[in-house]
Amino acid sequence: MRPRSLVIDLYANYARYRDGAASVQSLVGLLQLFDVGEETARVTLSRLKRQGWLASERRARASWYYLTDLGWQELDEGRERIFTRHGMDPWDGSWSMVIYHVPERERQVRQWLRTRLQWLGFGPLGPATWLCAHDRLHELEEAMEAAGIEAQVDLLSASTGSLARDRELARRCWDLDAVAEAYQRFVARYRPRIEDYERGVFAGAEALVEHIQLVSEYRRFPFVDPDLPRELLPPDWIGTTAHAVFLQGYELLRTPAMAYYDAEVERAGRRADAAS
Template identity: 50%
Template sequence: MKPRSIVFDLFGDYIRYHGGEVRLRTLTALLECFDVGESTVRVVMARLRREGWFDTRRDGRETVYALNDKSWRLMDEGRTRIFERSREPWDRQWSMVIYSVPESERGVREELRKELAWLGFGPLASSTWVSPHNRLTEVQEHFADQESVRLDLLRCTSSGLSRDREMAARCWDLASLDADYAELLRTYRPRMKAYRAGTVSPKQALVERMELIHDYRLFPFRDPDLPEELLPAGWHGREAHDLFLQAHEALQEPADRFFTELSATDRVA
């Protein structure tokens, strides 16, 4: 777990629900739980502020880091993709994005591909990405300010369900993804007894909850949340998502207690 990732996960799972801001001293104490030293925390937070992810203010001799519009938007989008899964019947409609980016704008093209993957699109062909969900409005909004990006946004159908399944297999490496979901289940299923029994200490609950989020939150970049009709037999993704939600909830009370007590202690110190 990189310090940068831990910071975003702490803001996304705790700090956003406690006013959206935190003292640097409190954040340093939280990162110490993950063996991240004070000097590293200062460097990481200064870099994130320069990148525009956080605003800062002074409270006496203390520096306070606060979420801004950019980071709030990231938190909201990330939480939706990580915690929510579609269960609606599929209408057999594909959303298709055909893009054109000048050769001189390779960085823009790479960023576009990352955003499309995050939104659940997969590459059907060169410069043509598809999704079984209607997220064309989100695509349009994400790239509204990119003058170098030309987008053709379409809704379409294939010739039949067998072709739909073949398209899904071409766009995403479902076998590898399913194997990784199975590994997540093997890792966390044995821990559920201790989580539910409340035998994990508050500090360890916070650490393990962050590790859980870290292990799971990369899946939405790879998993398009396909309708059941397009999933291979024996798919582990939905079971893994349910286990993630159960473990996250089971660790909530002791982890929140540790976070609240640590924050109160640092305010008094």
């Protein structure tokens, strides 16, 4: 797991429920659980500050980083994509379509668009034409504005009028077999652990590490799984089972993981007082 992703996970799962703020000392201590050294931790926090995710302030004898408006917005959007599934919602047969033209010299803009489109559940029908079975055109507009992305992008709504053609479009835009295999591996790894979670086998630092690893594994899926309506999915879609396993494991680990997080924050405060 990359240090940047770990910091974001610490804020997304713990710090956001503690006023969105955490001391540098506590973050350094928590990141050490994942073999991230102090220097790397501090550099990562500084980068997130430059990127607008975090801001810093002094509190008593310690430095703290807290979520900015952008940080809160990104975490809220991420939580929606990771924790919510819309596949069982009624579908009206409408597709959101994005067609963009980005010059070759603006590769970073093109990469940003592709990554954001994947995150929002779009799939590539062609090199510069992407489809989504949900109405997320406004979300893309907002994300482009927030990131200062200027590009020629056409936002359209489309309909084939045929469920058979819709299913063919889904097969062309996404490799659902590969997604299903990834879900199978996730279920095979974590479903047997649910009993251990229920028995409280994981406690203290182990609970927090396991919690973060579970989240890290699962939050990759919004980039590859478009959360398609059930009309477009194969029968007995394994993604439904995987989501249930994730939610159950997340909630079972959340209490002991949060308890360890709070204890580490308290310990970091004592260390800062002793060093002053």
